[in-house]
Amino acid sequence: MNDDKKIKTQRQTKTRTTKIIMSAAAIMTVVASAAMILGIQAQMLQHVFAQSTGSSNGTATTGGAAASNPVMVNPSQTTNKEFWINTVHLDGATSLHAAVANPLSAQNTPLHPAEVPPANSTIPTGGGFRIVLPNKVGSWDFRSFTFAPDQIVVNQGDKVTLHFIGVLGVHHIITVTGVGTFALHRGEIHTVSFIANSPGSIRFWCSLHLPNMVGEILVLPKSV
Numbered sequence: 001m002n003d004d005k006k007i008k009t010q011r012q013t014k015t016r017t018t019k020i021i022m023s024a025a026a027i028m029t030v031v032a033s034a035a036m037i038l039g040i041q042a043q044m045l046q047h048v049f050a051q052s053t054g055s056s057n058g059t060a061t062t063g064g065a066a067a068s069n070p071v072m073v074n075p076s077q078t079t080n081k082e083f084w085i086n087t088v089h090l091d092g093a094t095s096l097h098a099a100v101a102n103p104l105s106a107q108n109t110p111l112h113p114a115e116v117p118p119a120n121s122t123i124p125t126g127g128g129f130r131i132v133l134p135n136k137v138g139s140w141d142f143r144s145f146t147f148a149p150d151q152i153v154v155n156q157g158d159k160v161t162l163h164f165i166g167v168l169g170v171h172h173i174i175t176v177t178g179v180g181t182f183a184l185h186r187g188e189i190h191t192v193s194f195i196a197n198s199p200g201s202i203r204f205w206c207s208l209h210l211p212n213m214v215g216e217i218l219v220l221p222k223s224v
Contacts, residue, residue: 082161085215086148087184087206088168096138115140126210145169145209152215154196156222161193162204169209176204 098114117140123129132141145168154160164174166188175181179192196202199221206213 079155079158080161081152081154081158082163083149083152084163084165085204086165086167087145087172087174087213088148089143089145092142094140094142096134096140124211128209128212145206145213147204147206147213147215150215152217153220154217155220156196156199158196158219159193160196160217161191164190164192171208172206172213173208174204174206177202181207 094112094115096114096116098112117131117133121131123131128145130143130145132143134140152160152162162176164182164184166172166184166186168186170186172184173181174184174190176192176194179194182190182192184190196217196219199219202217202219204215204217
């Protein structure tokens with residue numbers, strides 16, 4: 001009888017142990033599955049985040065490769081083109097004396113060496129280039145007139161509007177090929193408009209500051 005009880009007790013203990021092991025295995029399976037699901041979700045979130053942050057400039061961002069990815073830009077399809085063109089001049093200010101700060105020059109560090117105007121100037125005539133002779137303290141200047149911008153690109157058939165702005169230079173006489181000639185003073189704005197009917201080049205220039213104060217409008221042919 002005692003032997004029967006021992007056998008029964010052993011069977012019950014074995015059954016309970018088996019159930020505990022099966023329960024533990026089931027729990028481990030659930031934990032592993034949950035970890036796998038969370039890992040996949042984390043990867044998906046990282047991917048979505050990368051796409052969302054990269055889409056702000058039109059490209060997907062992946063680590064340090066973002067800088068090398070080109071940005072795709074859709075060009076404007078408008079046929080109305082408007083430009084603001086400044087009349088300016090560039091100045092190379094210097095001095096007869098070495099190591100003297102020139103109040104007309106932004107380049108005073110390091111200080112200029114001593115420079116003298118060329119005895120025989122090679123600059124072309126026409127007013128576009130000018131040497132301002134030394135003043136009483138020895139400062140002098142080399143000047144070059146220009147337009148900014150001096151080249152514009154449009155398409156055949158565009159309506160082109162040009163605003164000429166008198167910024168530098170007291171007086172200009174400006175001509176736009178096929179449009180007309182007008183005077184422009186400092187502080188004034190003169191506007192011209194036209195239709196770019198034919199492909200090719202349309203020039204504009206200041207007759208008082210040739211040969212360098214010249215600009216160009218490049219008209220691209222209409223696509224077939």
